[in-house]
Amino acid sequence: MRFDGPRRLRIPGGGGQPAFTVRLHQSPRALTKLTNDGRAVITSLTVAREGHRWHASVLARITQELPQQPTRRQRAAGRVGVDLGVKAALVLSDPLTLHRGAPPVLTVDNPRLLENTARKLARAQRIMSRRYVKGATQQSQGYLEAKAKVAKLHAQLAARRSTAQHLITKRLVQQYAEIALETLNTKGMTSSAKGTAAKPGKNVRQKAGLNRAILDVGFAEINRQIEYKARWHAVTVARVPTFFRSSKTCHQCGWSDTAQTLADRTFHCQACGMIMDRDANAAYNIKNHAVTRQA
Numbered sequence: 001m002r003f004d005g006p007r008r009l010r011i012p013g014g015g016g017q018p019a020f021t022v023r024l025h026q027s028p029r030a031l032t033k034l035t036n037d038g039r040a041v042i043t044s045l046t047v048a049r050e051g052h053r054w055h056a057s058v059l060a061r062i063t064q065e066l067p068q069q070p071t072r073r074q075r076a077a078g079r080v081g082v083d084l085g086v087k088a089a090l091v092l093s094d095p096l097t098l099h100r101g102a103p104p105v106l107t108v109d110n111p112r113l114l115e116n117t118a119r120k121l122a123r124a125q126r127i128m129s130r131r132y133v134k135g136a137t138q139q140s141q142g143y144l145e146a147k148a149k150v151a152k153l154h155a156q157l158a159a160r161r162s163t164a165q166h167l168i169t170k171r172l173v174q175q176y177a178e179i180a181l182e183t184l185n186t187k188g189m190t191s192s193a194k195g196t197a198a199k200p201g202k203n204v205r206q207k208a209g210l211n212r213a214i215l216d217v218g219f220a221e222i223n224r225q226i227e228y229k230a231r232w233h234a235v236t237v238a239r240v241p242t243f244f245r246s247s248k249t250c251h252q253c254g255w256s257d258t259a260q261t262l263a264d265r266t267f268h269c270q271a272c273g274m275i276m277d278r279d280a281n282a283a284y285n286i287k288n289h290a291v292t293r294q295a
């Protein structure tokens, strides 16, 4: 394997396969610089076909000093509370700069592109199932075309979701010294008993529809990325105890609203009068109540 020009990767032949060249989405310049300097060793190359595209994934072992402590800028920013939601992808207690030069945000919405793709995918899946003939030994050309379209959109959605998630998690670990999150309950994610943002209940699933589909694998993946990227930037990850209900408690006075449901978008505190977006209140609670895990 070698890089063939600025954005080309030459895959050697073998096993009856001729050699071929693939065009790269990203410039390999950073990686070639590291390998030329002897700081990185490419250990494997995997080529796979996903939907309509070929994917070449290059695995390299890179020697790099990890920072002992967060930067001054990170320390000044301190801790951020992150509420992973259904309506908005993320609601934060403190601002985050996603794109250089753009104003910082407190809410990260699902990219429009992602929602459009998800909508197209839902439509393509309906067409596909309509064309499916049960019991047939061979499906129609129309069905096969629809099936190919579904596969293509699936791959596109996965790629777009991944790009969006990686940007968010990268910015979080770059800009804060500590990230506070809810405790991820993988069991709760499939049960419908409780209706918190991290584990939406049955009604939520129906109501949120499209958003739910998009975010289905989002919670676990964002958590996973934050955990491993935190180590690269000396960031600590803090978790809210599972018994604490961040979306049902007033972050100002601690009053608990047991009648609060996911349908209530605004938190009205009956004790101190605080009125705030439900997820923003949750993000403050997560920031205030998360416990730093001892490494």
Ligand SMILES: [Zn+2]
Binding pocket: 250, 251, 252, 253, 254, 255, 269, 270, 271, 272, 273, 274
């Ligand atoms: Zn209150």
